[in-house]
Amino acid sequence: MCGIAGKLYFKTREVNSQAEKSAIRSVLSKLHHRGPDDAGSFLSAKIWLVSTRLAILDLSAAGHQPMISPDGKVVLVFNGEIYNYRNLREKLKNKYSFKSRGDSEVLLAMYLHYGIKCLAFLRGMFAFVVWDGRLNKLFLARDRLGKKPLKYYFDDNFFAFASELKALISQPGIPSIFDETVLQEYFTNGYVKSPQTGYKNIFKLPPAHYLVVSSSGKQSLHKYWDIDYSHKLNLSENEWIEILSDKLVECVKIRLESDVPLGFHLSGGMDSSLVCAIAASVSGKKINTFSVGFAENEYNELPYARNIAAAIGSSHHELTVRENSLKFLGDIVKSYEEPFADPSMLPTWMLMKKTGKMVRVAINGDGGDENFAGYPRYLFWKYHRQLNSLPWQKEAVSLLKIFYRILKIRSLSVVSGKYLPALGKDRVNAYLSASALTGEKEVGLLLKKNRKHFQKMQLNSLDDVLAYDRKSYLADYLLPKVDIASMAHSLEVRSPLLDHTLFELSAQLPDRLKINGLQRKYIMRKIIARKFPGLPIRQKHGFLPPLASWFRGKYEKQVRDEFFDGVLSGSDLFDMSYINKVLKEHAEGINDHAYLIWSLLCFKKWLGQLNIL
Structure with missing residues (x-):
């Protein structure tokens, strides 16, 4: 590396x-x-x-x-x-x-x-x-x-x-x-x-x-390369389980060679748990696993990772990210170089820092969602027509917003602010809205000018959606997040589920073995159940920090001061009155604007460092 x-x-x-x-x-x-x-x-x-x-x-x-x-x-x-x-x-x-x-x-x-x-x-x-x-x-x-x-x-x-x-x-x-x-x-x-x-x-x-x-x-x-999704193999479910199991073992084994210490990132979710379980079974020695969590119980997945580590017998290491870790954001933004606002960049950075002190190579579970349709938005795309026919959509949005103001549960804000409003759009634009970090309306109010029209595209099948995410969300969002954070701490990260031969094989998998009813990554669940029965698998939440509460707590005043110190207003790019409204609504719990505030905070720090990278 x-x-x-x-x-x-x-x-x-x-x-x-x-x-x-x-x-x-x-x-x-x-x-x-x-x-x-x-x-x-x-x-x-x-x-x-x-x-x-x-x-x-x-x-x-x-x-x-x-x-x-x-x-x-x-x-x-x-x-x-x-x-x-x-x-x-x-x-x-x-x-x-x-x-x-x-x-x-x-x-x-x-x-x-x-x-x-x-x-x-x-x-x-x-x-x-x-x-x-x-x-x-x-x-x-x-x-x-x-x-x-x-x-x-x-x-x-x-x-x-x-x-x-x-x-x-x-x-x-x-x-x-x-x-x-x-x-x-x-x-x-x-x-x-x-x-x-x-x-x-x-x-x-x-x-x-x-x-x-x-x-x-x-x-x-x-x-020089692309994936052909048009040819589907006519195999039984059992045959697919065996073929994919063999391929997964192969993808893990060829990434175990190293002349320096090696470890594994374990979230407790399906993909990293399977990778770690395979590695523990084929490596012939106890593996080191590393996990990150949060002090807030609603966001903390450390107990689930701990259960997996106990099940596979790994030497397990944990890190808890707390609210004061935001003090590192300036250094993190400087390392990322481009405008970048994945909220999980913060815990990812902290995890890489801890891991890099103990090993030189880490292996993770990235790629499972893009191979086998793991994101919730794939269900939204698949059942968009049925969901679009539901009555009382506007009333549901209003009701969920009221519940959010009372309960402050993030999922209520996501459903009312992202998924339900997207139902009024055609299937492609509904999917793009469901994939977005911030809504189209909010971005339009934030920016003084709409500076770019998005490219029109066809997303006629699940394969089209997976290909789109592979070429954009995966390549420009997830992978740079890991590369920059890991290499900033001189750590190499390998990803068995990103092996191109696995992508070529999963492209031949019929849709019903990716999404079955309401079950995402169906075939992965079947592989785990057969090859590692009893492994305590759950659907992970992701490394998303509790930004909403942080921006209503000790960082509320600091964020406001940052936004109005002259950098953003001096750029003449933003409607500062709308930013003030966003901060006020978020502080009072009227709406959850955490991701928009986060994007603004990252951009402000990037803009301030533009000439000193």
Whole structure:
């Protein structure tokens, strides 16, 4: 696992080596947290590449990057893990003389032998860049689901890339200018969709794509992978249980190899519990599990994780996130770099910090919901027509809002503020509303201008919905949250349920084995019941902190002071009278505006740090 960056000049005959060496040192310092074990650079006439290394496999100097071909003409920088590298190494053993035991050299050898077509053979998480001096071209690639990030900037003079934005905008000639066109999307969904980043002219390389950049500046972007949902296998439920069980074991086992200590993130929900149970059964030793919870009982899932840990016999470690953890939000927002407002970024950050003190690799359960239809909104999409025919919808909204004011139960606010109002829309827009962090009406009142119209799309089947979430919500929201938080603490996170071969297999699964009646992830429940009977599984809530009560408690005044200190009002982006109304309604318990307040708070801190990342 590494941090990578580089720069290719188009017009300059030869770079100013002293100036570039200074830039290289600055970039390496910005990426140190992603790779504290080693750092290296390559500098030639028109290009430089750098890497910081978090050593996981082959801890010797033989794994040093940038990695250079035997003839000195091809240079690789690589961030990630290739889980099938041993098989690939065996394939090339008579064609390449290996000097190391790790996967980086195998990747270089694969490129030397197959060129761009090497991507078809790779099973893992990766973002890598190859400078091919034979062709005078730069080759950038990102893994199929977007586990590892890769950002880039270009103008008429040069092309630059990096694992993180801070390594780009710290360089001379790369401006850090806020892209206001992302505002509506950010406040609606809590993140910025690819290829945008929140900065003008800085882009994300989309998952499952590669980019070729010539020394003259010509660019060519290509998609190299997607999922075909059209072919469903006609198998019995029992056959599917066995096939998927074998695949899940395979996906876990190939992620257990590590030359450094390894642990597991356990929430107590279905996905992480299954991953941990499989690992405990195949690893041959007691595993370490890590869980996070909250002091507030309604939000705390530690008891459920504790039950799973006892059932599988793990060495269990817990962390309780309390209200005062909000003091870290400025540092967290600075690390996330883009406008980003997933409320679970706070407990995720704290969990990664604790885990990184004990192990170098953690394995989690991300990907189960996107594979097997686990989110409640999938039920909302499936039964939208039936729900839309229900009478008394407006009356139900009003009644639930009254109950919320009395009971302060978050689920009442979600149903009355998100799901029921969405019923009046067509199925696609109803689903998008149910997926949103903040309602369309509230965002419209907040922003002085509607700066972007959302793209129209077709969501005609459950497969369409799953594909949409995989390419947006998963790639731009969930995975960056984990990557940034983990790598900020020099921790590698692996996700067996994000194996692309599992996605390809689950795409052939009929809908009835994903959603059966009102039961989500139906086939996963059946697998657990057969393979790990008695395992105490429940549907987890997620790592969502009790923001509503926090913003009515000790942080109420602090948030108000932050919003009216001149940063937001000085931006001329927001209706400050509406923000005042939102704070007042939330404080008095009239409405739950916790997520909108959270999004504003994260954006305000990001905006204030715009030029100092």
